[in-house]
Amino acid sequence: xxxxxxxxxxxxxxxxxxxxxxxxxxxxxxxxxxxxxxxxxxxxxxxxxxxxxxxxxxxxxxxxxxxxxxxx
Numbered sequence: 001x002x003x004x005x006x007x008x009x010x011x012x013x014x015x016x017x018x019x020x021x022x023x024x025x026x027x028x029x030x031x032x033x034x035x036x037x038x039x040x041x042x043x044x045x046x047x048x049x050x051x052x053x054x055x056x057x058x059x060x061x062x063x064x065x066x067x068x069x070x071x072x
Contacts, residue, residue: 007068021050
């Protein structure tokens with residue numbers, strides 16, 4: 001949830017822009033970001049793929065906490 005908001009902020013994307021890039025509804029993004037629902041696997045994969053295409057990568061928990069950054 002927080003990583004999604006952070007990634008959008010890094011790109012300057014609105015929820016609607018992410019939804020369009022990921023081919024999901026804006027409500028899917030809004031519900032996910034506020035913790036109401038976790039998207040179904042296909043939608044979550046589409047969201048991650050949209051971020052990856054835009055140059056974002058997610059950092060897993062590795063002792064320093066999860067995060068998000070631009071790919072090198």
